[in-house]
Amino acid sequence: MKDFFSLYTLTPWDGLNTDNLTRVKLLSLKSILTSYPVIRPEFLDDLISNLYNEKHFSYIQSIKRIQGPGNEDYDISHWNFIWAMDKDRRMFQFLIQKEKETESSQSVMAALAPPELAKLIQDHKKEAIHRILSLINSPKQINFLIVLAPKGKSIAQEQQPIPIKKELLKNLQLQNYLSNIPNIQGQWFPSFAPKCPICNVELVGMENYQIGFGKMICPRCGYKKL
Numbered sequence: 001m002k003d004f005f006s007l008y009t010l011t012p013w014d015g016l017n018t019d020n021l022t023r024v025k026l027l028s029l030k031s032i033l034t035s036y037p038v039i040r041p042e043f044l045d046d047l048i049s050n051l052y053n054e055k056h057f058s059y060i061q062s063i064k065r066i067q068g069p070g071n072e073d074y075d076i077s078h079w080n081f082i083w084a085m086d087k088d089r090r091m092f093q094f095l096i097q098k099e100k101e102t103e104s105s106q107s108v109m110a111a112l113a114p115p116e117l118a119k120l121i122q123d124h125k126k127e128a129i130h131r132i133l134s135l136i137n138s139p140k141q142i143n144f145l146i147v148l149a150p151k152g153k154s155i156a157q158e159q160q161p162i163p164i165k166k167e168l169l170k171n172l173q174l175q176n177y178l179s180n181i182p183n184i185q186g187q188w189f190p191s192f193a194p195k196c197p198i199c200n201v202e203l204v205g206m207e208n209y210q211i212g213f214g215k216m217i218c219p220r221c222g223y224k225k226l
Helices: 041-053 115-136 166-179
Strands: 004-009 022-028 057-067 079-086 091-098 107-113 142-150
Touching (some): 022 091, 041 057
Antiparallel strands (some): 004 057, 079 091, 091 107
16 A cells, blocks of 8 residues: 555645645555546535535535656546535545446546554455445435535646747747847838939938928939928
8 A cells, every 4th residue: 555646735724825836645555456436427426415415525626736656637527526414424535437428438436544444445446435425425424525626727837937939939039039130221120201203222311300290301303392
C-alpha cells in the first residue's frame, strides 16, 4: 500500500479557508486490487437523485488539481470526490473517474481513504465495495455526504506556458527586426505627406499660415497648394 493519489481542493464549506487549497491523499486501488473497480451507472443515478432530494447531500465545485501515484497530472474535468460520514461516524472518501461526459460512459473507483476501508476491500473485494456504496447511498444511514466536482481548469493547466510554434516565433522576430530599422526617410512606415506634382518633392507648410489645414509649398520649385 504505497501508491497514492493527491487531490487538491478548495474548501468553501470552511469559512476560514475559502481561497487556500487543501491536499487529500487517497490510496490507489491498484495497490490492493488487480484493476480499478467499475461503478455501476445505477449507483450514480441514485446518488444524483439524493443530491437533489436530500438536504444533507450536497454538491460543490472545488477540485483544482489531481495527481496520480507517479506525480502525473490529470485533466480534472472527469473526476469527482465523494466524502461521507455514516450514523456510526465512520468516514468514507472515494475518488471517482468518469471516462467521458456521457450517460453511457463507465466510471471507476480510482482511490479511497481511510486505510481501514482499504483493508476491508482487500479482504472482501467486490462484496465489500457493493456494501459500502449501498450504505453511502442510503440517506437514512448517512450524517452527511458531499460530492466535490471540478472547478474551472486545473492549476497545473493554468501554470503551463503558452506553446509558441517556431514559424510564429520567426515571424515575431522578423517584425521586431523590421520595426527597428529606419527606411530612407528615417522611419519604417512610408510617409503619406503630399508631394509636388511637378518635381515629386514633399510639400512643406508655409510659416504664419494657420487657416484651415494650412498652406503648403514645394521647397524646390515654389509650387503652392492650398
